[in-house]
Amino acid sequence: MNKVRLGVSACLLGQPVRYDGSHKLDTILADILGPFADYVPVCPEVECGLPVPREPMHLEGSIASPRLVVTRTRLDLTEKILSWTGRHLKQLERENLWGFIFKSNSPSCGIERVRISSPEGSSGDAGAGIFAAEFMKRFPTVPVEDERGLRDRGAWETFMERVFIFSRWRELLASGGDLAALIDFHSRHKLIFMAHSPKHYRLLGRLVGTGGEISPKKLFHEYFTFMAEALSLRATPSKNANVLQHLAGYFKKVLSHEEKSELQELISQYHAGRIPLPIPIALINHYVRKYDQPYLRSQYYLNPHPVELRLRNHARHSASQPSE
Numbered sequence: 001m002n003k004v005r006l007g008v009s010a011c012l013l014g015q016p017v018r019y020d021g022s023h024k025l026d027t028i029l030a031d032i033l034g035p036f037a038d039y040v041p042v043c044p045e046v047e048c049g050l051p052v053p054r055e056p057m058h059l060e061g062s063i064a065s066p067r068l069v070v071t072r073t074r075l076d077l078t079e080k081i082l083s084w085t086g087r088h089l090k091q092l093e094r095e096n097l098w099g100f101i102f103k104s105n106s107p108s109c110g111i112e113r114v115r116i117s118s119p120e121g122s123s124g125d126a127g128a129g130i131f132a133a134e135f136m137k138r139f140p141t142v143p144v145e146d147e148r149g150l151r152d153r154g155a156w157e158t159f160m161e162r163v164f165i166f167s168r169w170r171e172l173l174a175s176g177g178d179l180a181a182l183i184d185f186h187s188r189h190k191l192i193f194m195a196h197s198p199k200h201y202r203l204l205g206r207l208v209g210t211g212g213e214i215s216p217k218k219l220f221h222e223y224f225t226f227m228a229e230a231l232s233l234r235a236t237p238s239k240n241a242n243v244l245q246h247l248a249g250y251f252k253k254v255l256s257h258e259e260k261s262e263l264q265e266l267i268s269q270y271h272a273g274r275i276p277l278p279i280p281i282a283l284i285n286h287y288v289r290k291y292d293q294p295y296l297r298s299q300y301y302l303n304p305h306p307v308e309l310r311l312r313n314h315a316r317h318s319a320s321q322p323s324e
Contacts, residue, residue, distance in 0.1 A: 003036055003037055003038040004033070004036055004037045004038065004098055004099075004163060005037075005038045005040070005095070005096060005097055005098045006033075006037055006038070006039055006040070006097060006098055006099050006100060006101060006163075007039075007040045007041075007042055007092065007095070007097045007099070007100035007101070007135075008029065008039045008040065008041055008042070008100070008101045009041075009042060009043065009101065009102050009103035009106070009109045010041035010042060010043040010046070011023045011024045011025075011043065011103055012024055012025065012026045012029055012101065012103055012147055013025065013026075013029065013030070013039060013041050014030070015041060015043065016052065017043040017045070017046045017052055018052075019045070019052075019053060019054050019055070019056050019057070020053050021052050021053045024103060024147070026147045026150065028147075028150045028151070029101065029147070029150070040092070040095050040097060042088070042092075042131075044081055044084065044085065044088075044108040044109065044130075044131040045057075045081070045108050047084060047088065048077075048080055048081045048083075048084035048085075049080065049084070050077070050080075055070045055071065055072055055073060055075075056070070056071045056072075057069060057070050057071060057077065057107050058071055058107055058115070058117055059107045059114060059115065059116040059117065059127070059129070059130070060116065060117050060118065061116060062116065062125065063116060063125050063126075063127035066078075066116050066127060066130065066133075068081055068107055068108070068130055078130065081108060081130055081131065082130065082134070085130065085131050085134045085135075086134075089134060089135065089138045089139075092135075092139075093138075096170075097139075097142055098142075098143075098163045098164075098166065098167045099142060099143040099144065099145070099159065099162070099163040099166075100135065100139075100142060100143075100144045100145075101144075101145050101146065101147065101150070102129070102132050102144060102145070102146045102147075103146065103147065104146035104147060104148050106129050106132075107129050107130065108129045108130055108131045108132070109129045109131055109132050109146075110128060110129040110132060110146065111128050111129070111132045111136070111144055111145070111146050112126070112127070112128060112146075113126045114126060114127055114128060114129050132144070141166060141224075141228060142166070143159050143162040143163050143166065144159075145159040153276075154234065154235075157304075158231075158234075158235070160304075160305050161192070161231070161304045161305065162231050163305075164300075164304065164305050165189060165192070165227075165231065165300070165304075168185070169185070169224065169227075172185055173220070177220075178216070179211050179212060179216070179219070182208060182211065182219070182220065182223065183208055183211075186204060186205070186208045186223075187298070188298050188299060188300055189227075189300050189301075190204070190205070190299075191243050191246070191247070191299050191300075191301035191302075192231075192235075192300055192301045192304065193227065193230045193231075194239070194242070194243050194246070194301075195235040195239050195240050195242075195243045195301065196230045196231055196233050196234070196235045196239070197229070197230040197233045197239075198239065198242070200226050200227075200229055200230035200233075201230070203226050204223060204226050204227065204230070207219070207222055207223055207226065208223070237270065237271055237273065237277075238271065240270070240277055241267055241270060241271040243301060244267045244270070244280050244281075244284070245267060247284050247296065247301075247302075248260075248263055248264070248267070248284070250293055250295075250296060251263075251287050251291060251293075254291045255287070255291075259287070262283070263280070263283055263284070263287075266279055266280040266283055267280050281302060284296075284302065285302055285303075288302065
């Protein structure tokens with residue numbers, strides 16, 4: 001398995017770069033994902049030339065144009081960090097990152113809910129840190145998350161799912177992919193799209209079906225646009241249960257009455273929120289092997305990331321993501 005190539009806020013890897021000289025080593029990054037990841041650490045504040053330790057900073061102004069201001073001295077460091085950010089983002093283009101995990105609540109690295117104060121000190125809006133906002137602008141299709149999301153079952157799953165899907169998309173483009181390669185890509189990912197958005201699942205299917213009628217450039221652009229939209233929507237229990245029923249249909253002629261009852265019971269239990277998704281998935285994977293279903297073996301829905309990562313075993317809580 002190729003290592004997952006991820007950008008990471010350096011403090012999350014144990015580097016003592018925070019304003020007070022401390023770090024925020026994250027055990028999931030170090031112990032669970034670490035053996036399978038190639039990390040590219042980034043600390044915007046230190047790398048733009050600020051010392052350790054340093055005065056605390058915060059954001060002021062508006063979501064559209066926040067300023068990075070030293071809390072006590074009122075020194076405005078916005079242009080300093082933006083100048084460095086512009087140069088560093090050009091370097092990161094060459095890193096071919098699969099995703100980026102940012103430090104939450106940081107005025108430079110937070111991806112959301114970073115407090116933006118008024119000059120008088122009162123709380124105002126909440127937005128993204130300066131470096132994170134510029135990163136997401138420059139690389140809108142690179143999956144991003146913060147360390148809080150690593151402890152949220154849905155966010156963790158969704159982030160890593162997107163990391164591997166977009167990496168496979170890049171491989172498709174790098175190989176000079178044609179319509180046949182796109183059809184194969186779609187065939188192997190279609191159930192994931194169904195779980196995120198039945199509407200986009202149908203749109204992508206129709207697009208691939210008529211792909212020979214439009215230019216390859218337009219085809220691949222539209223496909224990626226619909227795919228990215230689909231993956232931005234939450235794979236809810238209801239939509240996942242629909243996919244599980246779809247998968248169960250492949251076995252209706254071979255399962256015994258007891259096996260059918262067991263599978264339907266697990267799907268119902270999952271839909272009701274009593275058991276996690278990996279339990280019915282594990283049984284379906286068992287039936288795929290037992291009854292030799294080569295088509296289902298190729299479905300990334302059943303194995304969305306390399307088994308070595310054991311991501312579903314480490315996910316802990318429920319998702320918090322926009323629904324369709």
